[in-house]
Amino acid sequence: MKIAVLSGKGGTGKTTVTSNFAVNIKHSIGIDSDVEEPNLHIFMDMKNSASEPVYTLYPSIDKELCNLCGKCGDFCNYHAILPAKNQVIIFRESCHDCGGCKLVCPNGAITYKKREIGKIFKGRSKYNTELHYGLLNIGEMSGVKIIDQLKKYSDLDGKTIFIDSPPGTSCATVAAVEDVDYAVIVSEPTPFGVSDMKMVVEMLREMKIPLGLIINKAGLGDEEIYHYCEDENIEILGEIPFDKKIAELYADGKIFSDSLPEYQDFFSDIYKKIAEGRRSL
Ligand code: SF4
Ligand code: SF4
The missing domain is CATH 3.40.50.300 (P-loop containing nucleotide triphosphate hydrolases)
Structure with a gap:
């Protein structure tokens, strides 16, 4: 119990x-x-x-594959991934490890890395x-x-x-x-x-x-x-x-x-x- x-x-x-x-x-x-x-x-x-x-996971971007389409940023409710003019910026501490940005990326540009949180x-x-x-x-x-x-x-x-x-x-x-x-x-x-x-x-x-x-x-x-x-x-x-x-x-x-x-x-x-x-x- x-x-x-x-x-x-x-x-x-x-x-x-x-x-x-x-x-x-x-x-x-x-x-x-x-x-x-x-x-x-x-x-x-x-x-x-x-x-x-x-550990928790956070996204990592393959710059060769990313065309800055913006779909990952539109999807993330936590504002943890921000496609900017020349690159995608990641706010690791804001990421809730939901895995969604990888699913919506049309170019397979997102993988995940782990980091210790406690x-x-x-x-x-x-x-x-x-x-x-x-x-x-x-x-x-x-x-x-x-x-x-x-x-x-x-x-x-x-x-x-x-x-x-x-x-x-x-x-x-x-x-x-x-x-x-x-x-x-x-x-x-x-x-x-x-x-x-x-x-x-x-x-x-x-x-x-x-x-x-x-x-x-x-x-x-x-x-x-x-x-x-x-x-x-x-x-x-x-x-x-x-x-x-x-x-x-x-x-x-x-x-x-x-x-x-x-x-x-x-x-x-x-x-x-x-x-x-x-x-x-
Ligand atoms: S894994 Fe989820 S919370 Fe983290 S950046 Fe991607 S969409 Fe946002
Ligand atoms: S969804 Fe993929 S291709 Fe589009 S900006 Fe994000 S990482 Fe780049």
């Missing part, structure tokens, strides 16, 4: 929730798909990681959980390819995968959640938290992904989130209280259920609820 953990914006406790699930659920894999700013491996103290590069790391945490994460090179525009490769890399084989997704509703978030069985939204009970989670709920419903909510820092804000969940028929899976001990453990980069064992059942009970709900679908 694949479970995505996501939020409307960064800093709401998404990685905290993912890491607590990953250490408390047996036979699980933690994946950090927030490839612009991965930090699950830091929280989970990843050891002995191995890495492999992720890496995938694989290892185990100090809690003996399998961990994978991706890292996008600085200056690159899209981490979708790294996320796709990360997910291919993770053989389910009877395991549960917890995916720490990029925040918001970007292309990268869609790539991270598109084939999951369930999505856990993490939000704080404040007007900003509710406003940010609304877009995520809309995106997940559009994608027909079942969802539930964990309220982080419960007791901090007001009642709006409860009214919203009632109106929208969103299940509140659990609430993590606004608690000084949890905040201190978080600030020390620790997984709070490891130091506060009373929370171990909190995460395993939520997992059971999700798994049982799926069986009854």
Whole structure:
């Protein structure tokens, strides 16, 4: 089973929730798909990681064959290939590797070259959980390819995968959640938290992904989130209280259920609820 953990914006406790699930659920894999700013491996103290590069393709023009007809430029939605007066100019970082320009070129003048856009790391945490994460090179525009490769890399084989997704509703978030069985939204009970989670709920419903909510820092804000969940028929899976001990453990980069064992059942009970709900679908 694949479970995505996501939020409307960064800093709401998404990685905290993912890491607590990953250490408390047996036979699980933690994946950090927030490839612009991965930090699950830091929280989970990843050891002995191995890495492999992720490549993307970009067009290369054979000047002998190109007659500057302009068809490739007309086709490209990303303005990554520009037939100019004397030559075709390529903007490598804007290319989404769709392969279309080669198909429309009437003269067979386009081939593709590869370049590295980031890496995938694989290892185990100090809690003996399998961990994978991706890292996008600085200056690159899209981490979708790294996320796709990360997910291919993770053989389910009877395991549960917890995916720490990029925040918001970007292309990268869609790539991270598109084939999951369930999505856990993490939000704080404040007007900003509710406003940010609304877009995520809309995106997940559009994608027909079942969802539930964990309220982080419960007791901090007001009642709006409860009214919203009632109106929208969103299940509140659990609430993590606004608690000084949890905040201190978080600030020390620790997984709070490891130091506060009373929370171990909190995460395993939520997992059971999700798994049982799926069986009854
Ligand atoms: S491969 Fe696709 S995105 Fe890249 S330059 Fe060609 S048409 Fe544009
Ligand atoms: S479509 Fe082919 S021939 Fe036409 S400008 Fe592009 S590369 Fe040159």
